[in-house]
Amino acid sequence: MIAIIGHLDVDPAVRDRLVASTTDLQRATREDEPGCVVYTIAADPVDPGRISIVELWESAETLDAHFQHPNFFATGEALRAEPRLGGSALKYRIDAEDPVRGPDGRASTEFWSAAEG
Numbered sequence: 001m002i003a004i005i006g007h008l009d010v011d012p013a014v015r016d017r018l019v020a021s022t023t024d025l026q027r028a029t030r031e032d033e034p035g036c037v038v039y040t041i042a043a044d045p046v047d048p049g050r051i052s053i054v055e056l057w058e059s060a061e062t063l064d065a066h067f068q069h070p071n072f073f074a075t076g077e078a079l080r081a082e083p084r085l086g087g088s089a090l091k092y093r094i095d096a097e098d099p100v101r102g103p104d105g106r107a108s109t110e111f112w113s114a115a116e117g
Helices: 011-021 023-033 060-069 070-079 110-117
Strands: 002-009 036-043 051-057 086-093
Touching: 002 070, 011 023, 011 036, 011 051, 011 086, 023 036, 023 070, 036 060, 060 070
Parallel strands: none
Antiparallel strands: 002 051, 002 086, 036 051
């Protein structure tokens, strides 16, 4: 899996409009693009000028396909409708996954299924 975690900083006066302009594209990406697990562009609840971006893709191949999809280009265009004041986007490879809470019900950083395998 590959995760993309990022943010855009914009004028707080335009942030909510920019996020709203991507709603249909977010839905289309989730529903129409194979391998899309999470695709969220949302207003940061603490920073009035920040847009948070969280994506999760099943594989490098599905993310590469997204980078060529019309949804990707249209979303970028929508988010560039106003000047950016800053931002960042990083990608992460994920090699294991497990519930946050283990068999005992406690939250932990341990990966139980990886230890079992």
